[in-house]
Amino acid sequence: xIKRLSVSLILASLGLIFVALLLGYxxxxxxxxxxxxxxxxxxxDIGAANIVTAxxxxxxxxxxxxxxxxxxLTASIVGLVLARQSKNTPTIxxxxxxxxxxIGSRLLVPLILIxxxxxFINGHLxxxxxxxxxxxxxxxxxxxxxxxPMRRFSHRLIAIIESIAGLxxxxxxxxGIFLAGGFLDNRFMPIGEFGSLFSAGAIPxxxxxIGLKVGAEFxxxxxxxxEAEDS
Amino acid sequence: MIYIAMATGFILVLMGxxxxxxxxxxxxxxxxxxIANTGVNIVLVAVGYMHGRTxxxxxxxxxxxxxxxxxxxxxxxxxxxxxxxxxxxxxxxMLAYAYRLYITKGTLDIAKFTELKW
Numbered sequence: 001x002i003k004r005l006s007v008s009l010i011l012a013s014l015g016l017i018f019v020a021l022l023l024g025y026x027x028x029x030x031x032x033x034x035x036x037x038x039x040x041x042x043x044x045d046i047g048a049a050n051i052v053t054a055x056x057x058x059x060x061x062x063x064x065x066x067x068x069x070x071x072x073l074t075a076s077i078v079g080l081v082l083a084r085q086s087k088n089t090p091t092i093x094x095x096x097x098x099x100x101x102x103i104g105s106r107l108l109v110p111l112i113l114i115x116x117x118x119x120f121i122n123g124h125l126x127x128x129x130x131x132x133x134x135x136x137x138x139x140x141x142x143x144x145x146x147x148x149p150m151r152r153f154s155h156r157l158i159a160i161i162e163s164i165a166g167l168x169x170x171x172x173x174x175x176g177i178f179l180a181g182g183f184l185d186n187r188f189m190p191i192g193e194f195g196s197l198f199s200a201g202a203i204p205x206x207x208x209x210i211g212l213k214v215g216a217e218f219x220x221x222x223x224x225x226x227e228a229e230d231s
Numbered sequence: 232m233i234y235i236a237m238a239t240g241f242i243l244v245l246m247g248x249x250x251x252x253x254x255x256x257x258x259x260x261x262x263x264x265x266i267a268n269t270g271v272n273i274v275l276v277a278v279g280y281m282h283g284r285t286x287x288x289x290x291x292x293x294x295x296x297x298x299x300x301x302x303x304x305x306x307x308x309x310x311x312x313x314x315x316x317x318x319x320x321x322x323x324x325m326l327a328y329a330y331r332l333y334i335t336k337g338t339l340d341i342a343k344f345t346e347l348k349w
Contacts, residue, residue: 027280038305040298129312
């Protein structure tokens with residue numbers, strides 16, 4: 001009873017704060033200083049059509065590196081926590097998936113992978129980018145796991161893709177120090193024609209690497225969870 | 232419009248916290264946390280929205296010269312992109328720990344885990 005009361009009290013006060021925030025909120029009429037700087041300088045400085053991508057990959061590139069590191073840590077901890085005690089536990093024999101799911105996944109998995117690659121390669125031009133593309137790629141893994149829960153993915157392959165993508169990400173960041181203005185500066189490669197695929201310096205490469213890395217990390221989490229369920 | 236989005240976000244946060252505080256099943260708490268997480272993201276995106284403007288992507292309709300008058304604030308969008316990804320990582324971690332707790336104790340009822348209680 002006391003617990004219910006305290007919970008409703010906490011939530012009511014939080015709700016009051018939210019209502020006060022909502023009533024006191026008036027939307028901005030124009031961009032604030034930071035937003036205006038990004039909107040005005042992205043095109044000539046970075047050369048990316050998508051301003052959000054320019055912020056994530058270049059202006060705040062170090063944060064993105066940290067974020068990818070957090071994801072890597074998460075994937076490793078999930079793998080560690082769910083690590084199997086013994087290799088030869090009797091596994092449950094799952095019923096085979098239906099014809100529709102089998103054929104459908106065989107048709108869809110390549111298409112999903114291509115869509116994921118498209119999304120992260122065009123991250124500097126269209127809505128999307130490495131994280132979204134990586135998540136799409138991981139959804140292909142999820143579809144394969146749904147079709148055949150007993151399927152075993154090579155942890156080694158996932159780890160290799162992930163490490164190589166991370167290594168190149170940091171290497172490109174370091175190249176920025178020596179050839180351009182600073183860590184993760186994209187301008188050591190030609191900025192190119194604004195709005196074309198090969199533009200914005202190193203952003204397409206960095207975002208593709210992030211896409212591969214995120215896809216590998218999400219897939220590794222899914223595979224770890226799936227294997228824990230089987231054992 | 233923006234107020235609807237913000238109110239929805241705040242309500243989702245409250246719903247999520249209510250669920251996390253009142254449920255005793257760990258899985259339900261995890262679901263509640265993801266709901267609260269979604270609410271926070273909606274509020275953040277709503278803060279960056281400005282009426283009559285478009286997405287911060289420069290193309291034929293939004294030229295470089297008039298960008299600052301036509302696009303919405305890109306900073307909250309970048310922030311939310313980060314928050315979504317980290318939220319997914321946190322959810323996965325919680326699920327992994329919940330699985331481990333279930334293996335150890337054979338139950339997902341939070342009231343049965345009394346080791347840290349005094």
